[in-house]
Amino acid sequence: MTETGKLFDRVCLIGLGLIGSSIGAAIHKLKLADHVTGYAASQQTRQSAARIGFVDSVHETAADAAKDADLVILCAPIGVMEAITLEIAPALKPGCILTDVGSVKKAVISAVAPHTPDHVHFIPGHPIAGSEKSGPESGYPELFVDRWCILTPLPDADQDAVKKLENFWKALGSSVEVMTPSHHDSVLAITSHLPHLIAYSIVSTASDLEDVTSSEVIKFSAGGFRDFTRIAASDPTMWRDVFLTNKDAVLEMLGRFSEDLSALQRSIRWGDGDALYDLFSRSKETRQQIIEAGQDTAAPDFGREHHTDRLTDKHNEDK
Numbered sequence: 001m002t003e004t005g006k007l008f009d010r011v012c013l014i015g016l017g018l019i020g021s022s023i024g025a026a027i028h029k030l031k032l033a034d035h036v037t038g039y040a041a042s043q044q045t046r047q048s049a050a051r052i053g054f055v056d057s058v059h060e061t062a063a064d065a066a067k068d069a070d071l072v073i074l075c076a077p078i079g080v081m082e083a084i085t086l087e088i089a090p091a092l093k094p095g096c097i098l099t100d101v102g103s104v105k106k107a108v109i110s111a112v113a114p115h116t117p118d119h120v121h122f123i124p125g126h127p128i129a130g131s132e133k134s135g136p137e138s139g140y141p142e143l144f145v146d147r148w149c150i151l152t153p154l155p156d157a158d159q160d161a162v163k164k165l166e167n168f169w170k171a172l173g174s175s176v177e178v179m180t181p182s183h184h185d186s187v188l189a190i191t192s193h194l195p196h197l198i199a200y201s202i203v204s205t206a207s208d209l210e211d212v213t214s215s216e217v218i219k220f221s222a223g224g225f226r227d228f229t230r231i232a233a234s235d236p237t238m239w240r241d242v243f244l245t246n247k248d249a250v251l252e253m254l255g256r257f258s259e260d261l262s263a264l265q266r267s268i269r270w271g272d273g274d275a276l277y278d279l280f281s282r283s284k285e286t287r288q289q290i291i292e293a294g295q296d297t298a299a300p301d302f303g304r305e306h307h308t309d310r311l312t313d314k315h316n317e318d319k
Contacts, residue, residue: 007168008033008070014062014084015075016040016049017235018130019101021139023073024054026172029141039065040136041076048136063091071168074100074112078241082111094119097161101127103188103238105152105181107245113154121161124152126184127174128192134235145173146294152181189249194257196239197250199231 011033013020017040024036038055039062040046050058059065066072066088074081081100092098098120102108105124116122129147149169153162166176179187206217206225221229243250267275 006032006034007164007171010035010037010069010071012037012039012066012069012072013055013075014039014065014072014088015077016045016055016136017075017134018138018143019127020073020075021049021052021054021136022129022141022143023075023101023139023172024049025139026141026144028054030171032168032171033071037065037069041080045136052136054136054139061087063088067091068093069096071097071099071165074098074102074108077237078102078104078107078111078245079237081108082115085112085115089115089117089120092117092120096120097165098122099125099165101125103192103242104246105150105184109152109154109181121158122154123157123162123165124154124181125165125169126150126152126188127169127172129174130234133233142173144169147174149174149176150184151176151178152184153178185246185249186252189246189253193242193246193250194253196231196234197243197254198257199228200239202228203232 011027013024013036016024016038020038020040024038027033027036035057036055037057037059038046038049039059040049046058046060049055057065062084069092072088072092074084076084081102085098096119098112098116099122100108100112102124103126105126108124112124113122127144127147127149129144129149149172151162151165151169162178166178169176202225206212207214209217217225264276264279266272267279
């Protein structure tokens with residue numbers, strides 16, 4: 001991230017978990033807005049957000065938080081976005097940009113667009129960033145650095161507003177890609193949604209085994225299973241909503257995966273070492289391409305740092 005100067009007078013964050021807290025922390029670090037308001041359904045979350053300080057004011061209702069904001073970012077689960085939009089719509093000022101961070105776009109558009117006032121610029125978005133951790137204490141301002149943010153503006157979107165939102169995500173350190181909602185949902189179904197579904201399934205299978213005890217599963221969880229459990233530790237509410245709202249794309253990718261899995265099963269059954277070697281080699285090449293694209297590293301533990309208490313620690317240091 002680099003210093004870019006103020007982009008908005010007032011930004012509203014509705015949802016103060018990992019993504020919302022990280023956006024708020026980055027806005028403050030880069031001085032991208034004069035004031036950041038926040039709202040979360042949980043009183044405990046609101047209190048944590050106020051204590052940590054990544055928002056300047058915390059409100060009891062979403063409508064109060066959204067009032068007079070130039071940019072409103074929905075960081076709440078997809079399943080509640082329609083209700084939130086209905087609540088905040090009367091409070092949104094003319095010219096306001098309304099966006100979201102949901103990992104499904106067609107469903108968000110169906111939930112939000114019909115209730116968005118004509119004087120508001122609704123531009124769906126999805127930052128491809130996050131971790132298995134959740135809650136306001138998990139956020140940190142560098143979460144979006146060297147990551148991608150996908151915007152899926154509607155055909156009649158105001159291009160100046162789209163450009164301003166692009167500049168906002170670029171200021172947070174992300175590269176920005178614009179695509180259609182349908183294409184976004186297909187891309188994310190294979191790159192994010194299906195891997196999470198597989199991870200949840202494998203961890204569930206391990207816990208249900210009768211001839212391997214749960215203590216052995218935990219004790220001998222080497223890198224492979226351990227990394228699946230990291231993915232499977234993600235927020236259950238969010239991922240429930242993802243699979244229910246992107247089911248067509250996920251089911252299509254799941255069908256393709258099932259076919260490939262059957263072919264792999266046949267290769268193992270019939271001792272086809274060449275087929276196995278070819279598959280593993282192609283997969284290794286994909287991994288190398290991801291590293292070369294700057295989306296991960298070859299370091300141990302995939303180069304991941306653990307930032308859980310960074311915002312809390314920074315708050316304590318500033319006291």
